[in-house]
Structure formats: structure tokens, C-alpha cells
């Protein structure tokens with residue numbers, strides 16, 4: 667019998683996040699262009715006498731260790747479908763910022779699902795795994811798939827996208843997180859206040875930008891820089907005004923473009939090459955406008971068994 671299974675899953679940045687109106691079910695329709703990047707969490711699944719979650723890493727104290735953890739929910743969902751007990755110890759080695767807009771919890775959900783599937787020999791199909799991911803959260807299917815993809819619906823309906831090169835990034839990690847539902851609510855509030863309405867009947871369907879998809883396909887970093895867009899950015903900055911200083915510091919520091927990653931508060935800076943990304947990271951640290959910086963690149967592969 668397998669002693670334990672280790673699965674690694676990536677963080678994401680949304681290179682385009684077009685947010686449509688609020689739907690009756692409380693979600694927003696999206697045109698969500700995901701890019702997986704090379705920051706990873708690792709989930710180790712080991713047989714145990716009951717479901718147990720532990721976490722390690724600098725931000726481990728912010729990770730819930732009860733059944734609200736997305737890794738625990740993934741194990742429970744797979745076990746319920748198979749009619750087996752979710753008797754597993756899931757250890758999360760956390761490297762993705764918590765509540766940072768980089769889908770850290772989603773990465774752990776996708777990783778735990780793959781790990782339990784391998785550990786228990788359930789042999790779930792890719793389709794079934796993606797179905798469970800979508801039940802767990804809107805970002806979770808992308809954490810499984812990785813690479814680059816367009817997410818429609820609430821972000822769970824994925825179309826893989828071709829990428830023609832590697833894109834280099836610096837990320838500014840903030841002190842403390844932002845709640846994703848609170849950022850969507852603030853986006854609605856700002857839209858209402860500007861007189862455009864915020865519901866799905868009042869607003870047009872969100873659409874992916876042809877220029878952005880083209881830039882990804884051809885690997886043209888300059889064109890991608892010109893096309894980056896996040897409809898949640900104004901809401902994240904409204905809730906955390908200091909993010910404007912972080913964005914400015916990275917731009918002044920030489921980034922080709924700056925944007926809030928998803929619902930924030932992590933800020934993402936697109937760089938010309940790895941050296942430029944390092945220089946932007948140094949400028950960000952020197953500015954004192956963030957807690958930490960990370961330099962990496964994308965696309966990165968989705969969740970996979972590594973041991």
C-alpha cells in the first residue's frame with residue numbers, strides 16, 4: 667500500500683478579469699484569463715485514523731485546520747462520492763500567500779483531491795475531478811489544470827489557452843489578506859454609485875480581450891503588458907488604498923505593467939525578462955510598500971503528483 671502521496675499545485679495571476687453583473691445566485695459571470703505561475707503549495711496525503719489537517723510555512727498560522735479548509739473539503743467530497751471514510755492526514759506546505767488573490771486555498775483543494783484519488787486508488791476520471799473542483803470553488807478547476815485558460819461562467823468553465831512563451835513576474839505580497847466576497851461586494855457598490863447598476867440584467871456579458879489572447883498565444887510580453895486588465899482592481903484599492911502606492915512603486919521600479927492579482931491584495935508586475943523582474947522586486951522592497959516580494963514566471967503546470 668502507498669505510504670503517502672505528495673501533490674504540488676500552482677498559484678495564479680488573472681491577466682484579464684472581466685467581471686459581469688451580479689447573478690441571482692450571488693456570483694458574477696466572468697471572462698477570467700488565468701495564468702498559472704511558479705509559486706506552489708504542496709499537499710502530502712497519508713493514511714490516518716481520521717481526517718486531520720496540518721500546515722507549515724511562514725503563513726501557516728493563517729491556514730484554517732478544520733473542515734472549512736479547502737483541502738479537507740476536497741477529501742470529504744471525494745470520499746462521499748465513493749462511499750469511503752475520509753481517513754487521511756493532509757499536510758499543507760504553504761508557499762502561496764494566504765488570502766492574497768493567488769488562489770492558494772484553491773491550489774490546496776486541487777492538490778488534496780489528486781492526492782486522495784491516488785492514495786485511495788479511486789481512479790476518478792478527469793471529468794469527475796473537474797466536477798468536484800467546481801463544487802469546491804470557482805478557482806479550483808484552474809488549479810487542477812494550470813497553464814493558461816479562459817474561465818467563463820463564474821470562472822469554473824475552462825477553455826485551455828495556447829501560450830507562445832514564458833512571462834516573467836514580480837509579486838508584492840501585502841500585510842494581511844482581503845476577503846474575496848468583500849471585494850466583489852465593493853465592486854458592486856462602486857458600480858451602483860457610478861450609476862451603471864451592478865446586476866447581470868443591467869450590464870453586458872464580460873468578454874475576453876482579443877489583443878490579450880493574441881499576446882499570450884504569441885508570447886509577446888510588451889503586448890500582454892498593454893492588455894492586462896482587472897475589473898476588481900478599483901474595488902481592492904478602495905478597500906486597501908495603500909495598494910495604489912505598491913502599484914506605483916513597481917511601475918517606477920521598471921515594471922512593464924502593474925495590476926492587482928485577482929481580488930488582491932497581492933500586486934503583480936509584468937517584467938521584460940528575469941533580470942528586470944529581480945530589479946522590480948528590489949525596488950518594491952526598498953519602497954517599503956509591501957511585506958515581501960516573489961519573483962517567478964508562468965505558465966506553470968497544474969496540480970501534479972510529485973512523490
Ligand SMILES: C[C@](O)(CO)[C@H](O)COP(=O)(O)OP(=O)(O)OC[C@H]1O[C@@H](n2ccc(N)nc2=O)[C@H](O)[C@@H]1O
Nearest residue numbers: 692693694696803804805806820821846847850928929
Ligand atoms: C477573484 C478570483 O480569484 C478570480 O480568479 C475568483 O473569482 C474567486 O474565486 P474563489 O476564491 O474560488 O471564489 P468562490 O469560493 O467560488 O466564491 C467566493 C465568493 O466570491 C464571490 N464570487 C466568486 C466568483 C465569482 N465569479 N463571482 C463572485 O461573486 C461570491 O461572493 C462567492 O460567494
Ligand SMILES: Nc1ncnc2c1ncn2[C@@H]1O[C@H](COP(=O)(O)OP(=O)(O)OP(=O)(O)O)[C@@H](O)[C@H]1O
Nearest residue numbers: 735736764765766767768769770771772774805846
Ligand atoms: N488551504 C487553505 N489555505 C488558505 N486559506 C484557506 C484554505 N482553505 C480555506 N481557506 C480560507 O480561505 C480564505 C481565502 O484564502 P485563499 O488563500 O484561498 O485566498 P485567495 O488566494 O485570495 O483566493 P482566490 O484568489 O481564489 O480568491 C482564507 O482566509 C481561509 O479562511
